[in-house]
Amino acid sequence: SQQGEEDPQALSIQEGENATMNCSYKTSINNLQWYRQNSGRGLVHLILIRSNEREKHSGRLRVTLDTSKKSSSLLITASRAADTASYFCATRASGSRLTFGEGTQLTVNP
């Protein structure tokens, strides 16, 4: 079964707005990773955040991790039409496989 659950399942916003996606998980983890998938393509790695980190930034992306609540969020600021994609979180516990959430479909309208 999937460890991660993401919400919302779908998000539609206007260009220039910020998009926030959330991910919750059930067991202790070593790290959490966020990916983007354009329609029918492979996954692009966005950010890895370790369990001892609380926040990471990469360009317009900001990821937070709250291990006490077993949750993470991905914020995309000043969104663009090209950000339209599915976004997945994936968790890894010590020595185990990467387990994916169900994903959020983001649509950015021009």
Add this chain to the structure above:
Amino acid sequence: SAVISQKPSRDICQRGTSLTIQCQVDSQVTMMFWYRQQPGQSLTLIATANQGSEATYESGFVIDKFPISRPNLTFSTLTVSNMSPEDSSIYLCSVRVGKTGDSNQPQHFGDGTRLSIL
């Protein structure tokens, strides 16, 4: 990171046939994985491809249906055998660079193989 090349990028196959998907990485990697993504769904790990030994399969996946080879540290193949329409999915190769025991390395994916079974 690593550059992952996957072939074919897509195929349409007849039921009952088999297809072998190739994954080539531009550098030696310790861990290689194969995932399946059924239409509209998330990714599910099929198996870990072990260099020089049999792959480690996840629950619900068996070697007879998904034989995997990994002859060296840069190459692996996944065969989808005796295909049925339920096998229509995207199949993705994935790698993790770094020491075997270091799980805090990013895991990267190829562009996937979109497979349709008629």
